[in-house]
Amino acid sequence: MSELEPGQHDEIARRLRDEGPAQAPPDIAAEVMRRVRSEPRPARRVRGPLTNLLAAAVILAALVVGIAKLGGTGSGSASGGGSVAETTSSGGVAAAPVKHAYAGQSLVIAGVPVTALHGAGAIDALGPVYDSAKGCPNGLLAQRRGVTLFVPAGSFSAVQQQLQSAKALTPYDTLRVRVRLRRAAAGAATAYSITCP
Amino acid sequence: MTEAIAITLPPLARPSAYHAPVRLRDASDEWLAKRSARGDADAFEQLVLRYQDRLYTLALRVTLSDADARDCVQEGLISAWRAIDRFRGDARFSTWIYRIVLRKAYDTLDKRKRTADPVEEIHATSHDRSSDDRLDLIAALGALEPEFRAAAVACDVIGMSMEEAAEALGVPAGTVKSRLHRARARMAAELEANRAP
Numbered sequence: 001m002s003e004l005e006p007g008q009h010d011e012i013a014r015r016l017r018d019e020g021p022a023q024a025p026p027d028i029a030a031e032v033m034r035r036v037r038s039e040p041r042p043a044r045r046v047r048g049p050l051t052n053l054l055a056a057a058v059i060l061a062a063l064v065v066g067i068a069k070l071g072g073t074g075s076g077s078a079s080g081g082g083s084v085a086e087t088t089s090s091g092g093v094a095a096a097p098v099k100h101a102y103a104g105q106s107l108v109i110a111g112v113p114v115t116a117l118h119g120a121g122a123i124d125a126l127g128p129v130y131d132s133a134k135g136c137p138n139g140l141l142a143q144r145r146g147v148t149l150f151v152p153a154g155s156f157s158a159v160q161q162q163l164q165s166a167k168a169l170t171p172y173d174t175l176r177v178r179v180r181l182r183r184a185a186a187g188a189a190t191a192y193s194i195t196c197p
Numbered sequence: 198m199t200e201a202i203a204i205t206l207p208p209l210a211r212p213s214a215y216h217a218p219v220r221l222r223d224a225s226d227e228w229l230a231k232r233s234a235r236g237d238a239d240a241f242e243q244l245v246l247r248y249q250d251r252l253y254t255l256a257l258r259v260t261l262s263d264a265d266a267r268d269c270v271q272e273g274l275i276s277a278w279r280a281i282d283r284f285r286g287d288a289r290f291s292t293w294i295y296r297i298v299l300r301k302a303y304d305t306l307d308k309r310k311r312t313a314d315p316v317e318e319i320h321a322t323s324h325d326r327s328s329d330d331r332l333d334l335i336a337a338l339g340a341l342e343p344e345f346r347a348a349a350v351a352c353d354v355i356g357m358s359m360e361e362a363a364e365a366l367g368v369p370a371g372t373v374k375s376r377l378h379r380a381r382a383r384m385a386a387e388l389e390a391n392r393a394p
Binding site: 008009011012013015016017019020021022023024025028029031032033035036037039 | 238241242245246249250251252253254257258263267270271274275278279330331334335338349350352353354356378381382384385388
């Protein structure tokens with residue numbers, strides 16, 4: 001049966017090509033288009049390489065945060081947050097690693113004048129930070145990058161308010177950085193410290 | 198002294214000549230698919246009109262039922278509209294849409310097998326021209342197992358290349374070739390048996 005002559009194969013193929021096609025009933029297209037037009041437009045998903053990269057970055061960040069929180073479970077944090085081991089690092093010159101038990105709450109204040117963080121103009125509540133900031137690479141704070149500040153829970157609001165006041169009062173052309181305030185858990189060993197960018 | 202020479206330049210083409218809208222009828226499948234993904238129902242309608250006969254033929258010859266073929270085409274096209282933003286240009290639109298409708302046709306056959314639905318008499322298909330020879334050919338095609346039938350329909354009736362059929366059927370090209378060969382041989386035998394007195 002399978003030993004067909006090549007001519008027979010061609011003949012079946014030709015007949016199928018000529019006689020096989022059927023015509024769609026005339027109402028099919030109209031019915032399909034009636035349903036298509038009654039449906040909302042398909043949601044367009046823009047999945048360019050940049051979007052994929054962003055999605056990967058978000059997932060990675062979420063994983064890091066999740067792992068950090070998991071790792072802190074059982075640390076005795078009163079507010080239910082975790083503790084996390086933060087390592088000060090940057091540019092190879094950094095303060096010694098310090099551990100902070102923090103309550104998992106943070107706040108970002110953008111545009112904080114550098115002068116509010118260290119030097120003669122540093123705000124009162126940040127006295128000890130001045131010393132830590134000196135451990136950052138030379139000119140680091142002047143590079144308009146972010147810094148992370150761990151403050152005791154009791155001083156969190158005061159520091160926040162003072163940074164915001166300094167932000168409002170300092171001339172516009174002052175160098176500014178983004179400050180992430182992290183609330184240290186009660187009883188944290190290190191009171192104030194700065195994590196260099 | 199230099200003599201001024203006047204050269205008549207041809208008139209500039211109107212700017213619109215460079216930006217004339219692409220006529221839907223002349224547009225490529227892939228362009229229409231892109232437009233459809235942005236919610237352009239007119240572009241999708243052009244694809245429907247362009248493919249409805251081939252899709253109906255594919256579904257009819259595989260399911261052997263006019264009613265089922267209608268459903269497969271309609272549902273397949275609606276599914277395509279909903280998923281068109283996932284259509285990527287690395288495959289041909291034709292292969293993509295054939296595959297969707299073929300899947301619907303296979304689902305119909307599976308459902309029929311489970312529920313033992315009777316298949317309507319293929320000869321009664323209203324959209325087939327009636328001619329004894331043609332009906333014999335269609336009956337011989339209908340006597341094949343679905344996978345052999347699908348290979349014969351894809352390659353011989355619709356005219357897909359071996360690679361395109363392989364992609365639409367979801368099997369390797371070698372498998373399509375072997376199924377097609379056996380399908381033609383069986384059909385030739387069937388037609389020969391009918392011809393015998």
